[in-house]
Amino acid sequence: MLKNYIFRFDEEKSMKRRTALTIAGSDSSGGAGIQADIKTMIVNGVYAMSAVTALTAQNTMGVTAVEESTPEFLAAQIDAVFTDIRPDAVKIGMVSSGALIRVIAAKLAEYKAENIVVDPVMVATSGAKLISEEGIEALSTFLLPAAAVITPNIPEAQILASMEITTPDDMEKAAGRIYDKYGCSVLCKGGHQLNDANDILYDGKSMCWFRGKRIDNPNTHGTGCTLSSAIAANLAKGADLPQAVERAKEYVSGALAAMLDLGRGSGPMDHGFPLDSVNTEASDR
Numbered sequence: 049m050l051k052n053y054i055f056r057f058d059e060e061k062s063m064k065r066r067t068a069l070t071i072a073g074s075d076s077s078g079g080a081g082i083q084a085d086i087k088t089m090i091v092n093g094v095y096a097m098s099a100v101t102a103l104t105a106q107n108t109m110g111v112t113a114v115e116e117s118t119p120e121f122l123a124a125q126i127d128a129v130f131t132d133i134r135p136d137a138v139k140i141g142m143v144s145s146g147a148l149i150r151v152i153a154a155k156l157a158e159y160k161a162e163n164i165v166v167d168p169v170m171v172a173t174s175g176a177k178l179i180s181e182e183g184i185e186a187l188s189t190f191l192l193p194a195a196a197v198i199t200p201n202i203p204e205a206q207i208l209a210s211m212e213i214t215t216p217d218d219m220e221k222a223a224g225r226i227y228d229k230y231g232c233s234v235l236c237k238g239g240h241q242l243n244d245a246n247d248i249l250y251d252g253k254s255m256c257w258f259r260g261k262r263i264d265n266p267n268t269h270g271t272g273c274t275l276s277s278a279i280a281a282n283l284a285k286g287a288d289l290p291q292a293v294e295r296a297k298e299y300v301s302g303a304l305a306a307m308l309d310l311g312r313g314s315g316p317m318d319h320g321f322p323l324d325s326v327n328t329e330a331s332d333r
Contacts, residue, residue, distance in 0.1 A: 065093075065094065065095045066093070066094045066095070066136045066281075066284045066285050066286075067094055067095045067096075067097065067133055067134070067135045067136050067137075067284065068089045068094045068095070068096055068097070068135050068136060068137045068138070068139065068277075068280050068281050068284045069096075069097045069098065069099065069126075069129055069135035069137070069138045069139070070082050070085035070086065070089070070096065070097070070098050070099075070138075070139045070140075070141065070277060070280075071098075071099045071101060071122075071126070071138065071139070071140045071141065071143070071152055072085060072098075072100075072101060072139070072140065072141030072142055072143075072273065073100065073101050073102040073103070073104055073114075073141065073142045073143075074100050074102065074103050074104055075104060075106055075270070076104060076105055076106055076107070077106055077107045077108055077269075077311070077316065078316060079108065079269040079270040079315065079316030079317070080269055080270030080272075080273045080316075081104070081141065081142070081270070081273060082098045082100060082141075084270040084273045084274050084277065084316070084319060085098070085139060085141065085273055085274075085277040086098060087319035087320065088273075088274050088277040088278050088281065088299070088319055089139075089277055089278075089280070089281045091299070091319060091320060091323055092277075092278050092281035092282060092285075092295075092296075092299060092323070093281065093285060094136070094137075094281045094284045094285060095133070097129050097133060097135060098125075099122060099125035099126050099129060100117055100122075100125065101116070101117050101122060101141075101142065101143050101144075101148055102114055102115065102116045102117060102142070102144065103115040103117075107311060107313070108269060108310070108311030108312060108313035108314055108315045108316070109311070109312055109313035110313070116144065116145065116148070117148065119147045119148055119150075119151045122148055122151050122152070123151050123155060126151075126152070126155040126156075126159075127155070130155070130159040130161075134159075135161070135284070136162065136163060136283075136284035136285075137162065137163035137164075137165065137280040137281065137283045137284035138156065138161050138162075138163065138164045138165065138280065139165045139166075139167070139276050139277050139279075139280040140152060140164065140165070140166045140167065140191065140195075141167050141169055141273055141276070142167075142169040142178065142179075143169075143179075143183070143187070144178065144179050144180070144183055145180070145182075145183055146180070146182045146183045146185065146186035146187075147186075149183060149186040149187050149190060149191055150186055150190055152191060153186075153190035153191050153194060154190075156194060157194065161194075162196075163196050163280065163283040163284060164194055164195045164196050165195065165196060165197055165198075165199065165276050165277075165279050165280040165283065166191060166192060166195040166197075166198045166199070166232075166276075167198075167199050167272050167273065167275075167276035168187060168192070168198055168199070168200050168204050168208065169204075169272070170184060170187075170200075170203075170204045170207060171201075171203040171204055171207070184207070188208070188230070192208075192230040192232060193230050193231055193232065194232075195230075195232040195233075196232065196233060196283065196289070197232060197233040197234070197235055197249075197279065197289060197293075198226070198230070198232055198233075198234055198235070199235045199237060199272065199275060199276045199279070200226070200234070200235075200236060200237065201237045201239065201272065202219075202236075202237070202238070202239070205219070205222045205223070205226065205234075205236045205237075206222070208222075208225075208226045208229070208230075209221075209222035209223075209225040209226050209229075210225070211225065213236075216238075216246070216248075219236045219238065219248045220248055220250070220255055222236055223236045223248050223249075223250035223255065224250060226250075227250050227251075227252050231252075233249065233250065233251040233252070233289060234248075234249070234250050235247055235248070235249045235279075235293055236248045236249075236250075237272070237275070238260070239262070245260030245261065245262050245263075246258065246259050246260055247260065247293070247297070249289070249290060249293055251289060256290055258293060258294060258297055260297055260301065261301075263301060263304040263305055265304045265305070265307055265317075266314065266315075267304075267307075267308060267309060267310070267311075267314060267315035267316060267317065268304065268314060268317070269313075269314045269315060269316050269317070270316055270317060271300060271304070271317065274299070274300055274303060274317060274319065275296050275297070275300050276296075278292075278295065278296035278299045278300065279292045279293055279296040281296075282295045282296060299323060300317070302321050302323065303317035303318050303319055303321055304317055305321075306318035306321040
């Protein structure tokens with residue numbers, strides 16, 4: 049026989065958890081976008097919220113349809129979050145239009161958002177551009193200067209730094225150029241056949257390399273989303289930027305090393321693999 053349980057609110061035992069907001073597109077397959085962001089944020093110890101920039105119909109083999117949010121509806125979502133459960137950090141992913149980018153920038157300024165992490169999704173793995181020239185201009189003018197850190201991959205860093213990147217020295221030079229241009233810290237991500245997942249962080253004062261080992265796993269869908277969300281989650285918990293990056297890279301490596309194998313194309317990582325409790329403890333307010 050089932051018992052009836054009564055849950056009573058106990059003010060002394062109630063917990064305030066650090067919070068994070070993802071502003072990005074939906075991925076119906078769950079491997080990237082807001083679905084990956086939310087899973088990542090939860091596993092990394094924060095309460096996750098979302099504002100959806102676009103709905104996509106996609107799976108491990110590709111995207112078949114996209115329905116973009118209107119600027120008004122995106123603004124309403126951001127208002128709803130900030131006026132009730134204020135985020136301690138904000139991650140921004142793929143936003144394809146200048147109108148949406150301007151709305152995001154205006155709302156984050158209005159609410160004086162903190163710990164803004166921008167994953168400047170501009171170029172697909174195939175090399176195809178995912179954002180219009182007008183969108184790149186809006187991103188560069190309104191959003192990147194407001195970020196605490198941006199996380200471009202090599203093709204994206206080449207666009208932002210207006211230079212070709214073929215060596216680790218080029219990565220350092222590009223990071224410096226991007227910082228000088230936008231005034232935000234830069235995590236220039238390696239990979240893309242340049243090195244074994246070594247990333248460079250530049251905060252305007254020093255260059256810090258984060259060495260990584262390439263994991264032989266073909267299922268890498270959503271790695272960029274996952275890394276930037278993990279950085280945001282750790283910033284929300286009070287980590288400084290180098291510590292947040294280090295923890296985020298460890299998390300991504302673990303998710304890849306779990307060797308999840310789903311779907312018929314480039315599959316997702318295992319966002320829910322067991323994570324060291326040191327990295328997942330949520331800080332009380």
